[in-house]
Each structure stands twice: as structure tokens, then as C-alpha cells.
Amino acid sequence: MQKIAIIGGGIIGITLANYLDTTKYDITLFDEGKGQATKASAGIISPWLSKRRNKRWYRLAKDGAAFLQKLATDMNLSQEIYAKNGTILLRSKGLADLANLAEQRKKDAPEIGDIELLSSYQTASKLPLLAPQESLYVSGGARLNGLLYLEYMKKLAVQKQVNFINEKAVLKRKNDHWQISTQNHQISADNVIITAGPNCKPLLEPLGYQVDLRPQKGQLIVFNTAQTESYQWPVAMLDNEADLIPANKGQIIIGATHEDEAQWDLQPTKEAFERLTENSKNFLQFPEKLLKNSFGYRIGTRAYTSDFAPFFGSLADEPSLFVASGLGSSGLTTGPYIGYLLANFFNIGSWPKKDYQKPLSTYIQERTTL
Ligand SMILES: Cc1cc2nc3c(=O)[nH]c(=O)nc-3n(C[C@H](O)[C@H](O)[C@H](O)COP(=O)(O)OP(=O)(O)OC[C@H]3O[C@@H](n4cnc5c(N)ncnc54)[C@H](O)[C@@H]3O)c2cc1C
Numbered sequence: 001m002q003k004i005a006i007i008g009g010g011i012i013g014i015t016l017a018n019y020l021d022t023t024k025y026d027i028t029l030f031d032e033g034k035g036q037a038t039k040a041s042a043g044i045i046s047p048w049l050s051k052r053r054n055k056r057w058y059r060l061a062k063d064g065a066a067f068l069q070k071l072a073t074d075m076n077l078s079q080e081i082y083a084k085n086g087t088i089l090l091r092s093k094g095l096a097d098l099a100n101l102a103e104q105r106k107k108d109a110p111e112i113g114d115i116e117l118l119s120s121y122q123t124a125s126k127l128p129l130l131a132p133q134e135s136l137y138v139s140g141g142a143r144l145n146g147l148l149y150l151e152y153m154k155k156l157a158v159q160k161q162v163n164f165i166n167e168k169a170v171l172k173r174k175n176d177h178w179q180i181s182t183q184n185h186q187i188s189a190d191n192v193i194i195t196a197g198p199n200c201k202p203l204l205e206p207l208g209y210q211v212d213l214r215p216q217k218g219q220l221i222v223f224n225t226a227q228t229e230s231y232q233w234p235v236a237m238l239d240n241e242a243d244l245i246p247a248n249k250g251q252i253i254i255g256a257t258h259e260d261e262a263q264w265d266l267q268p269t270k271e272a273f274e275r276l277t278e279n280s281k282n283f284l285q286f287p288e289k290l291l292k293n294s295f296g297y298r299i300g301t302r303a304y305t306s307d308f309a310p311f312f313g314s315l316a317d318e319p320s321l322f323v324a325s326g327l328g329s330s331g332l333t334t335g336p337y338i339g340y341l342l343a344n345f346f347n348i349g350s351w352p353k354k355d356y357q358k359p360l361s362t363y364i365q366e367r368t369t370l
Contacts (some may be wrong), residue, residue: 001026004191005180005344007169007203008196010038011146011331013165013310014325015151015339016193016223017162017211021347027162028187030169031181037197040300041146042218042220042237042245042256045088045333046138048105048112049098057309058355061330064337068142071336075156079231080248081148086234088127089284096174102138113140122171123283127233129225129244129252134207135236143245143331147298171203178320193322193342197265198303200325209315210365212305213325217262219272220255221296222247223290242279251295255331256281258302258329265351268297304328312338323364 002025006013009031017029045068047061072082089098095117102115103138116122116139120132134175158164168184171192178192185298189330194200198215205211233246245253257272259265281287305311310323 002191003028003187003189005030005169005178005187005192007148007165007171007192008178008199009154010036010195010197011335012147012184012327012339012342013193013195014038014157015071015103016148016195016342017157017161018168019340019343019347020152020162021343022160022162025174025346028165028180028189029157029162030165030167031184032168033166036150036189037300037302037327037336038146038150040218040220040298042089042243042253042298042333043143043145043332044141044237044245045144045241045245046141046235047248047330048109048138048140049089049102050330054307054309056356057330057334059354060310061333062105062109063354063356064334065140065142066109067337068333069111069341070295071340075153077149078153080145082142083231084123084140084142085232086126086137086139086245087138088118088123088130088234088236089138090123090133091136091239092315098136101272102136102364111140112138112140116354123209127236127244127246128202128227129219129233129290130236130283133283135339137234141235143257145247146334169203171207173207173318175181177352188286189348191320192249193324195324195339197325197327198237198301198322198323200303204323204364212363212365213303214260215263216251216302216304216328217259217265218256218300218302218329219259220253220270221273221276222295222298223250223254224295225250225252225290231350236283238283241293242276242277244283252290253298256329264301266299266301270298272297274303302328305363307362310334311357311360312340312342313357313360315364317362323365326363
């Protein structure tokens with residue numbers, strides 16, 4: 001049986017492990033459990049009205065959002081993990097233009113669902129935390145709880161006989177196979193798939209590759225609302241850096257920050273709290289009441305390429321070495337689909353015909369002589 005090693009158990013790695021055919025492959029997943037973006041992430045799935053102009057990214061994100069419905073069915077995800085409760089978009093102006101754009105995009109993205117301009121009253125009744133204000137609602141918007149997703153998918157993968165090693169891995173080429181070493185283990189593999197977020201760079205550089213990836217810190221704040229129906233609320237995308245993402249048990253998440261200078265740092269900061277609460281308070285019905293109940297932070301490290309686009313595939317000079325990263329701030333939307341596409345390649349040899357990305361060599365430069 002061929003051996004596959006996956007390095008990185010975030011949303012790409014864990015989805016991939018669950019879709020790989022374990023009757024064909026012996027799979028080991030390495031995860032050091034540090035800085036994981038997926039664990040911290042907010043969970044907004046609503047790519048259709050993004051201001052980004054990158055058509056390849058949009059195609060991937062749109063198909064990724066559509067794929068989540070299949071994923072939810074295939075893996076039997078609960079409403080706590082994945083809920084399609086819609087998205088409310090708040091803008092001080094231009095809501096009608098946004099609604100027109102949504103109608104345009106719906107032509108090749110029917111999963112956007114119903115598109116409605118809401119009155120102030122309708123907005124506040126959909127998400128009672130919001131102050132009355134006009135908004136745009138799209139019913140296909142969803143949220144994915146990254147932390148619960150990882151816990152659940154790990155259980156499924158264990159049932160499928162995927163081996164887990166919860167330690168930091170280092171990769172080496174040994175003749176015709178790969179050697180993956182951790183503090184307490186050493187295994188060999190025929191194929192390696194690196195899905196280690198921004199850590200793909202330090203994993204590949206010792207092998208002689210130059211990798212276009214940088215880490216970015218993201219912070220979110222979780223508040224308790226003392227309301228019980230929060231799991232049914234839609235996500236609200238505010239007109240600035242802060243968004244409101246309902247979670248379970250009355251929690252609401254506000255965020256996230258995008259901190260380039262802070263890079264790998266995982267400490268909560270007062271500045272982030274102040275910025276996120278300041279950015280959200282004008283949109284809230286009773287900001288003083290909600291924002292005084294700080295509950296906790298979620299902090300993770302995103303991976304960005306220079307053109308903010310994700311990449312995935314095998315290296316031209318090492319066809320048994322695969323890499324997927326650079327998901328930036330929309331990795332809950334694109335990551336599961338990338339994991340699925342990689343699994344399809346191994347299971348049935350199929351590779352997407354759609355143009356989802358620039359050539360991998362844009363992000364990972366040919367091996368230099370060591
Ligand atoms: C605060 C925040 C909010 C976000 N909100 C959203 C959102 O609303 N919507 C959205 O679509 N996206 C969001 N994102 C982005 C999304 O979370 C990420 O793009 C996505 O989770 C990245 O997944 P990944 O599998 O590539 O990497 P990660 O989830 O970072 O997983 C990489 C894994 O590799 C492991 N690893 C690294 N190096 C090694 C090694 N040498 N050995 C073993 N293991 C290793 C790490 O422990 C980690 O678990 C958010 C991110 C953050 C930080």
C-alpha cells in the first residue's frame with residue numbers, strides 16, 4: 001500500500017485526510033497544533049460580493065462555497081459546525097448597487113440564494129443585536145465553526161484509520177522516498193502533502209525552494225449575549241474591518257484584525273479589542289451592554305502570498321511532493337475544496353480543468369543548489 005504523509009492538520013489537511021481513499025493509501029497526518037488559522041477562524045462563507053478583482057480566486061471561492069453543501073452532506077456536519085443562515089451586508093451607501101451585483105453573480109452562482117434589500121425593521125429582526133438600519137441579505141451565506149470542524153473531522157479520520165502524530169514534522173528526501181521526522185517518530189512516505197499554512201515556507205526552504213508566503217496575525221473577540229437562539233442568526237458583514245459572526249450557546253464573535261507586523265505573535269492585545277469594539281459599536285443595538293461582557297480571544301496566523309491568491313499542486317521537479325497554502329482570509333471557503341481536489345487527484349487521478357490559480361512556480365521557485 002502506498003504511504004501518504006500530510007503535514008498540517010488545518011482545514012485543508014483534515015478535509016484531505018477524510019476524502020482520501022484509505023483502502024488504497026496508508027495515511028499519516030502530522031500536526032504540531034500551533035498557530036492554526038482554522039482553529040481561530042471566524043467562519044464567514046460569503047465570497048460572492050467581495051471587492052477582489054482576481055477572477056481565478058473568485059472562481060475558486062465561488063466553487064468552494066458551493067462545495068461546502070456537498071461536504072456537509074458527505075460528512076454529516078451538524079448545524080453547530082456548518083449553518084447556512086444567510087449573510088447580512090451593511091453599507092452606509094450603495095446597497096442597491098450591491099444588490100444588482102448579487103443578481104449578476106447569481107447567474108453562475110445560484111447558491112447565493114435569495115437576494116433581498118431589508119428595511120431597518122427587517123434587519124433588526126433577522127439579527128436582534130443590530131441597531132435598525134437598511135441592509136442587503138443573501139440567504140446562501142453560511143458560517144463554518146473552524147474549531148468544531150477540526151475536532152469532528154479528526155474523529156472521523158481516526159475511524160477511517162488515518163494515523164495522527166501531534167508533533168512538529170521535518171521533511172527530508174531519502175533516495176526514492178520521503179522521510180518525515182518528529183521528536184519521537186520517524187516515518188517514510190511515497191507522497192507528501194504539505195498543508196502547513198505559513199509554515200510551508202520553513203518546511204520547504206531546507207529542501208532548497210524559495211516560497212512566497214508570509215504570516216499574518218488575526219484576532220477575534222468572543223462575547224456572550226445571554227441569548228439562546230444565536231445558532232440561527234445570520235452573519236453580519238459590517239462596513240469595515242469588523243464583522244459579527246454568531247456562534248453557539250449565545251456567543252457572538254467580532255473580528256477579525258489583519259496584523260502584518262505582528263506575524264507569528266499569538267498574544268491578545270488591548271489595541272485589537274479597542275479597534276474591533278470601536279468599529280462595531282455604531283452598528284449595534286445596545287453596544288454598552290454587549291461589549292462590556294468580554295468573553296475571550298481567538299488568535300491565529302494566516303498565510304498570504306504576494307498577490308493574495310492561494311496555490312495548490314505538486315512541484316515540477318518533485319511530482320510526489322504536493323503543497324497547498326496561501327489561503328489568506330478566505331480559507332474556510334477555499335480550503336475544504338482544495339483538500340477535496342487534492343484527494344480526487346490521488347483517488348481517481350482527476351485534476352480540475354478550471355483555471356483556479358497561476359502556475360505553482362509563481363509561488364514556489366525552482367530548487368537552488370544547496
Ligand atoms: C482570526 C481569523 C479569522 C478568519 N476568518 C475567516 C472567515 O471568516 N472566513 C474564511 O473563509 N476564512 C477565515 N480565516 C482564514 C482561514 O482560517 C484560513 O485561511 C484557513 O483556516 C487556513 O487553513 P490551512 O489548512 O491552510 O492552515 P492552518 O489552519 O493554519 O493549518 C496549518 C496547520 O499546520 C500545522 N503545522 C505547521 N507546521 C507544521 C510542522 N512543521 N509540523 C506539523 N504541523 C505543522 C499547524 O499546527 C496548523 O495546524 C480566518 C483566519 C483567522 C486567523
